Amino acid sequence: MTIEEWAERIQAGDPRNIARAITAIESGDPASIPLLKLVFRSGRRAAVVGITGAPGAGKSTLVERLAASYRATGLRTSILAVDPTSSFTGGAILGDRVRMQRLATDTGVYIRSMATRGHWGGLASATYDAVTVLEAAGSDVVLIETVGVGQGEIEVARLAGAAVLLLVPGMGDEVQTFKAGVMEIADIFVINKSDRGGANRLEHDITSMLSVSPRQDGWQPPVVKTVSTTGEGIDALRHALDGFQSFCARTPLGKSREREKWRERLLDMARRDLFARVAGPLLGDGWVDEVVAEVMARRTDPYSAVEEMVKKGLESRG
Amino acid sequence: MTIEEWAERIQAGDPRNIARAITAIESGDPASIPLLKLVFRSGRRAAVVGITGAPGAGKSTLVERLAASYRATGLRTSILAVDPTSSFTGGAILGDRVRMQRLATDTGVYIRSMATRGHWGGLASATYDAVTVLEAAGSDVVLIETVGVGQGEIEVARLAGAAVLLLVPGMGDEVQTFKAGVMEIADIFVINKSDRGGANRLEHDITSMLSVSPRQDGWQPPVVKTVSTTGEGIDALRHALDGFQSFCARTPLGKSREREKWRERLLDMARRDLFARVAGPLLGDGWVDEVVAEVMARRTDPYSAVEEMVKKGLESRG
Structure with missing residues (x-):
């Protein structure tokens, strides 16, 4: 089943495909993003x-x-x-x-x-x-x-x-x-x-x-x-x-509430997306566990460690 | 007063400077970061x-x-x-x-x-x-x-x-x-x-x-x-x-709890730091309000909008 078919079945109200979509969202399955793009357009x-x-x-x-x-x-x-x-x-x-x-x-x-x-x-x-x-x-x-x-x-x-x-x-x-x-x-x-x-x-x-x-x-x-x-x-x-x-x-309450909702959501989504793109590759290397050990031993402070990590992540993309 | 002096006064237990530090932390004052680096080293x-x-x-x-x-x-x-x-x-x-x-x-x-x-x-x-x-x-x-x-x-x-x-x-x-x-x-x-x-x-x-x-x-x-x-x-x-x-x-509970705490904190801090560096400049341009309006009018979906924004932010750094 393609993403388009999945979206269609959701829009037809099919409970099984609705459930599958929510499970995908819950577990952070990347397939949920193209699906959400499609269903949002309904x-x-x-x-x-x-x-x-x-x-x-x-x-x-x-x-x-x-x-x-x-x-x-x-x-x-x-x-x-x-x-x-x-x-x-x-x-x-x-x-x-x-x-x-x-x-x-x-x-x-x-x-x-x-x-x-x-x-x-x-x-x-x-x-x-x-x-x-x-x-x-x-x-x-x-x-x-x-x-x-x-x-x-x-x-x-x-x-x-x-x-x-x-x-x-x-x-x-x-x-x-x-x-x-x-x-x-x-x-x-x-x-x-x-x-x-x-x-x-x-x-x-x-x-x-x-x-x-x-x-x-x-x-x-x-x-x-x-x-x-x-x-x-x-x-x-x-x-x-x-x-x-x-x-x-x-x-004006309805619109202002909606504006606030989307503002919060977009910022939150951007924060996550950015982190996944930039920091994701570093996390795979067990980097975080290493830094945690350093911080716990007080060989570094968390503020410097985070700066270094973000710098590293951004450089590895350039 | 230099950051070093501020840190010294905190370590001497001076209530006024402790209060100032917590206020700086609360309000997200950038000066709190070098201060926290110093006091963490105590x-x-x-x-x-x-x-x-x-x-x-x-x-x-x-x-x-x-x-x-x-x-x-x-x-x-x-x-x-x-x-x-x-x-x-x-x-x-x-x-x-x-x-x-x-x-x-x-x-x-x-x-x-x-x-x-x-x-x-x-x-x-x-x-x-x-x-x-x-x-x-x-x-x-x-x-x-x-x-x-x-x-x-x-x-x-x-x-x-x-x-x-x-x-x-x-x-x-x-x-x-x-x-x-x-x-x-x-x-x-x-x-x-x-x-x-x-x-x-x-x-x-x-x-x-x-x-x-x-x-x-x-x-x-x-x-x-x-x-x-x-x-x-x-x-x-x-x-x-x-x-x-x-x-x-x-x-092992003490260490494992501490490990968990630092892991959560470092990831959270990295997420914020990254966002401030990459998205901060875009936010100044009223970009978010513009995208919110687009999403509310359903001219775009939030998922595509966020992707575009993050891409733009990363490019503007390269």
Whole structure:
């Protein structure tokens, strides 16, 4: 099968070839680049929603409910579960198979876990590329679920599209400590497990925080209460997401977010590409291990070692 | 003042010049590189402990207590609070001033928040460089406190030295969802706020998880219960940390962890350095904004655009 045929089958929505493409992206297979060039040209776009929250906040269940809601209105929906854990265990714990259960019989849903053996940075980049494949394959909506609430996870959610932050009651008076860095980036707040005590208190804390530091772009992040196990509040969340997307479309926010996304991505891609071209050949020689040994023995410092290595790499090309 | 004098003052432990150095690192000031080369050569080393945990887990208080414990045994101790939030608010929320209160009168403690306007990646790199400065300045112990429990935060803690993961009771039966990716990396588990209900249950869950998947390197992560507000359990945590450090010293783990740290760091530094040299000049021309516009209009695809840019950058050097 040629790359062109592969791209065609993806655009026809063939699950096996979509899966093959995402695996190629995940493993850094060079064949993924010409493929991505082709599928990017399909010009198809999806609404992308990034969902992040602490472990145990109920993300998976919420994401499944949300997918079902999109499906109910006829939208083709994909779920990407970004699962850095797999890099340590060698297999996706979230388990596509387990998660398929509820939505398994619906061919309009595509579910996939993403992981890489390498860095978080690589995983984020692979996730965006996977979105490109899913868009070409005709997804109307892509839900990206990230495990964890670190800066990296939130960045992925935000650059993806709408950033949804899941919180649960019971953190009590500590919502302040959740800090602006995480809180300011969320476009929509979800208080899941809102049947637990403390939901109103948490809602109040978030609302206060938002009124103290309103966003510069004019968007007022709504706070939605859900119980993902029963499906309560999912309609309200859908409504909030639709509201955000329409706000993005009619104000400069949509374009500026997209501009920011592409800027970050292009710079990141260029950094990787450059490194692969220039440093790649040196790495093959076991150069890095040698320098690591030198640095550990304090025979050189890492700053000088890196300069020398980059110089060497650039010279070997001239 | 020459770079040499600056380095000398840092090695003499002068707080103002230490602060200046960390600010230079944070802001990417090129002067920080020759300075880091000099201070790295001091050859001084500190025991580095990375503390991570969900917001509200009580990290700051625990870190202060732990610092006080190291001080009580005469060890010079530094605290680096890695605070990505600052990148959005333009100032460190954790507030060196507020946190100084308890330890303020002690000249053997140095406290500093770290932030960068840029990426998480940049912040991690700056944190390691700051550790180099604090080591040269004579710190015996450096405590790195990271906000959040994402993959990036855990990586920082782990590559720093001992990785301590703070948990709090109340997550109930959801500790499983904390997943291997975060759990497997921790060298020491701390159940803080252990006076709350559910502490024993949480301890049991962690212990079960650890027995199901024991670590390959032979280290058995201890589970320590603390109440950071009262100081309960801090001695046990100290003991656990000392135990880990001695394990690292007498088994291959110490060296292999250090090797891994330098490998990651050198590759990351090389990636940045290379990009600055080759792509830097192009970026000045507004090239990126132009390409972003092209990609958004779908007149080109990001993969081809990046290839072209890297080729151009390399050619312009030849």
